[in-house]
Amino acid sequence: MESKKVSALDRPVIVSNTSPLICLANMDSLDLISRYKDATKYGGEFRFLIPQEVLDEVKSQRGRVNEFIRKNDFVEVLPKLIEIPEAVRGYANIMVYEYFTQYAQRKPEHHYPECIVIYHAKKSDALILIDESAAKAIAKNNGVIYIDHVSILVKAALLGLISKEEALRRFRLGIKKGNRYKNLNKIIKSLEDI
Secondary structure: OOOOOOOOOOOOEEEEOHHHHHHHHHOOOOHHHHHHHHHOOOHHHOEEEEEHHHHHHOOOOHHHHHHHHHHOOOEEEEOOOOOOOHHHHHHHHHHHHHHOHHHOOOOHHHHHHHHHHHHHHHHHOOEEEOOOHHHHHHHHHOOOOEEOHHHHHHHHHHOOOOOHHHHHHHHHHHHHOOOOOOOHHHHHHHHHOO
């Protein structure tokens, strides 16, 4: 029997971190999440979760993110955790002391929002939408599948939700509005090759 390869986006629940929300808003691309939802087999089962700790970090683009939440009934803001679970503390300590050694003065609690995203995803077998490489490493080490905001753009173009040209236009708009990338040329090439 042939095994079917499952796409990273092929999950009914996505938990989002802060920077993907801001970057997608900068690219005028929060709509791609609802368009993706409509294109999946999950329909009414699809949920997009934003922990309150993440929403509290969204300063720029807060209006657009709030509008996205208001307009989409599949988006749910998770209540703030009353007590920080030990797993979250552990993830944050690993991030600071194993991935940010040159910034040892940073406190683990600065990374609680990313770690809370990982915690919620692990609890609900969800995919996480996260951009930070240290958080991606923690997720991977804990068996949590992740994507970043550029993956949303690429997947939308591959599914035909937007054209390759529109994906490039949105990506460049994000750069104009402040999105920064280490591998800019590689991303542009991958969008051009769709």
